[in-house]
Amino acid sequence: MATEVIYFEMGLYRAALPVRLRYADVHFWFDLEAVPGRTRCGLTSYAARLLDDVFRLDWAVQAGEDLGEAAPLGTIESHKACSELYAPMAGKLAAINEDVVAEPGRIQRDPYVAWLLEFEGAPGESMDAEQYRAFLAEGWEETQRLLKGQL
């Protein structure tokens, strides 16, 4: 099955956005088909590119917890950046991908395979690839300003 992909241009880098996935504004993708009754999620290639080589993923949450939308999840760290992560949807956290915790570099190598979390149910709100791309385009100037301002 060929996976259809659209791209967002980040300078010279093209962030791939598979069309079959849904997206959250905190740069997570949602896969509603991977596990019945659950939403699998991970970071988009846009996020992976901003972070680069992730070497640490530190979850402050556990499977089984009820999370509100945008609840703090923990921190992610790469050689050049770090960030708090926030829940892309509300719901019960069903699973954490321990393989990626053990080998966080997979996020950058294959962001759409290296899923991070699974939630029970479906997200209340999400974007399709086109909408997410438009959202990225809208925020790109500001993102660059933010990166520059910090640096």
Next chain:
Amino acid sequence: MAGTETKQNGSAAVVVLSRVPAEELSESLRAQHDALSAALGGAGIAFRVVDSVYDQYEDDADVKALRAHAGDLVFLGWHFPRATKWILARQGLEVNGATRKLHCIDARELKAEQVVLKVRDILKGAASAEVVAIRKEPPADGLTPRQRGELAEAALPNPENAELSARWYPVVDYDACTNCMECLDFCLFGVYGVDPAGTLRVVQQDECRTDCPACSRVCPVGAIVFPKYKTNRSIAGGEDDGDRGSLKLDLSKIFGKPKARHQAALERDRELLKAGRKPASAEKIEKLAEEFDQTDL
């Protein structure tokens, strides 16, 4: 006779005075430049005036002339000496050559008389054995740069016409660079590249985003210099006080930049937790969102 000529000139080194970079609006720097020019003239020191080398392109006249000059150089510029050195290197000048001495003076923080004294000292030193040794080994055509007419001392034909547009790009300090490629990996705009020998190079300098000094903080050894950067001395090539700002980008605003309604949910959840209750369910948040959307902000 070479020996006599050296004495007559006072030295074999060429003194170069840079104009103040085009976009530098500070009147006082321009006044400093004029004062320095007058003081050098008054002290009988021959010098050549060039446009800001940073802003020139590699085939611009001044840059070509400087490249063609193989001997010692006393460069009076308006950046930190380390920045000036690597700007000149970037423009194709041999800066670490065994036979050439390059003296870069930052004229911004010195009075004209102080600069003249420094130049005098350097020129005195330049009449030493080392320079004579260079003279003993003339370039292939046997002519000095001056004889070739490449380094006339006259200023450019019409200084008033010399309107360079401001540029913005990094120069790499190859005394420090370890060729680790962090910067190449970091820059999103293709500013960095690698030459056939595998050395990190600034390949598309004009792709660099104006006032973005981002990669200089990513470099583990502080080898990336933005000569025009105003707010941080180390980044501009000044003494490295190690303070290039925090090395890590905090992307929390990007990953967590919750929309207003998420923010509300977040705050709401905190309050709920404080009150010993479970966080709001999705339905509650939807409702909250509606309320939020109705509030006039």
